[in-house]
Amino acid sequence: MFRQLRQPLETPRPKVWKDVVLKHTNRDKIAAINRVTRRYPWVDLKPGRRRVAHDGIADSVCIAEWGLSQV
Numbered sequence: 001m002f003r004q005l006r007q008p009l010e011t012p013r014p015k016v017w018k019d020v021v022l023k024h025t026n027r028d029k030i031a032a033i034n035r036v037t038r039r040y041p042w043v044d045l046k047p048g049r050r051r052v053a054h055d056g057i058a059d060s061v062c063i064a065e066w067g068l069s070q071v
Helices: 014-021 029-039 055-069
Strands: none
Touching: 014 055, 029 055
């Protein structure tokens, strides 16, 4: 898919995307969860029977947001 779009695949280090997406926060897991909950309320951070929000999903959404800011 990336070859068709002729876009290079980039895997940013956490410091890179957190400095952009989580600016003016503690840049921790709770900040990522709070940002995704506020900006993307339709994203299910508690899939299945989880009681606690999954920080990996929140990080993924934040990384996607960072990627969109790079285009």
